[in-house]
Amino acid sequence: EADIYQTPRYLVIGTGKKITLECSQTMGHDKMYWYQQDPGMELHLIHYSYGVNSTEKGDLSSESTVSRIRTEHFPLTLESARPSHTSQYLCASSGSSGADEQFFGPGTRLTVL
Amino acid sequence: KQEVTQIPAALSVPEGENLVLNCSFTDSAIYNLQWFRQDPGKGLTSLLLIQSSQREQTSGRLNASLDKSSGRSTLYIAASQPGDSATYLCAVTTGRRALTFGSGTRLQVQP
Numbered sequence: 001e002a003d004i005y006q007t008p009r010y011l012v013i014g015t016g017k018k019i020t021l022e023c024s025q026t027m028g029h030d031k032m033y034w035y036q037q038d039p040g041m042e043l044h045l046i047h048y049s050y051g052v053n054s055t056e057k058g059d060l061s062s063e064s065t066v067s068r069i070r071t072e073h074f075p076l077t078l079e080s081a082r083p084s085h086t087s088q089y090l091c092a093s094s095g096s097s098g099a100d101e102q103f104f105g106p107g108t109r110l111t112v113l
Numbered sequence: 114k115q116e117v118t119q120i121p122a123a124l125s126v127p128e129g130e131n132l133v134l135n136c137s138f139t140d141s142a143i144y145n146l147q148w149f150r151q152d153p154g155k156g157l158t159s160l161l162l163i164q165s166s167q168r169e170q171t172s173g174r175l176n177a178s179l180d181k182s183s184g185r186s187t188l189y190i191a192a193s194q195p196g197d198s199a200t201y202l203c204a205v206t207t208g209r210r211a212l213t214f215g216s217g218t219r220l221q222v223q224p
Binding site: 031033035041042043044045048050059088090094101102103104105106107 | 154157
C-alpha cells in the first residue's frame, strides 16, 4: 500500500546529541517536504526537495539539514540537539502530475531535555 | 508573503448541526487549496483539494468552496458528528509547490 512513513514517532533525547528523523514514501512522489509544528502553533515549512540531489530551505529558519539521495527517502538531521528544537516534525510528499495534493506522515514528536 | 487566516479559532456545536469554517489568504496567485484534519498529536489527513481553476469540491458530508479572486475558501460540514471533533487546517500551495498553513479551527462536536 502506498504510504508515507516517519520514524521514530516519539523521541526524547539529551542536549548535544545528534539525531536523524527518517521519512520514507512509497507513493512514487518527486516532491518531499519537512514542516515543523510547535505545540498549539501553525505548521511552517523548513525544508523541501523537488527530487534527488535537490534540497532547499523553507520559510522557517532551522538548524536542521536534509538530504535526498534516493527518491523515496528524505531524512532530517540535527547535529547537536537543543531544547529549542523540541517540536513536532511532519514529513509530506506530493506528485508531479500537477494536482500537487500533499500527503503527510504521522509525524515525529521530538523532546530535547 | 502569503498569509492564511482561519476563522473562528475554535468552535463548539451540538451533534447534528451544519457548520461552516472560513479561510482567507492574502495572495490570490495559488495553485490549489487543501483542507486537512489534524487529531491531537497526530499527522494531517487530507480532506479536500481544490485546484485554482475549480470552485468547489465535495466528499461525503464535506463541501469546500474556493473564491480565488477574493482570497476566500469555506469548508461546510453537514450533520456534524462527535467523530468530526478535530482541528481543521486550511493551506494554499504557491510557487514552490509548498504549503502555507492557517492556524486552524478547533472543532468540538458535543454528543
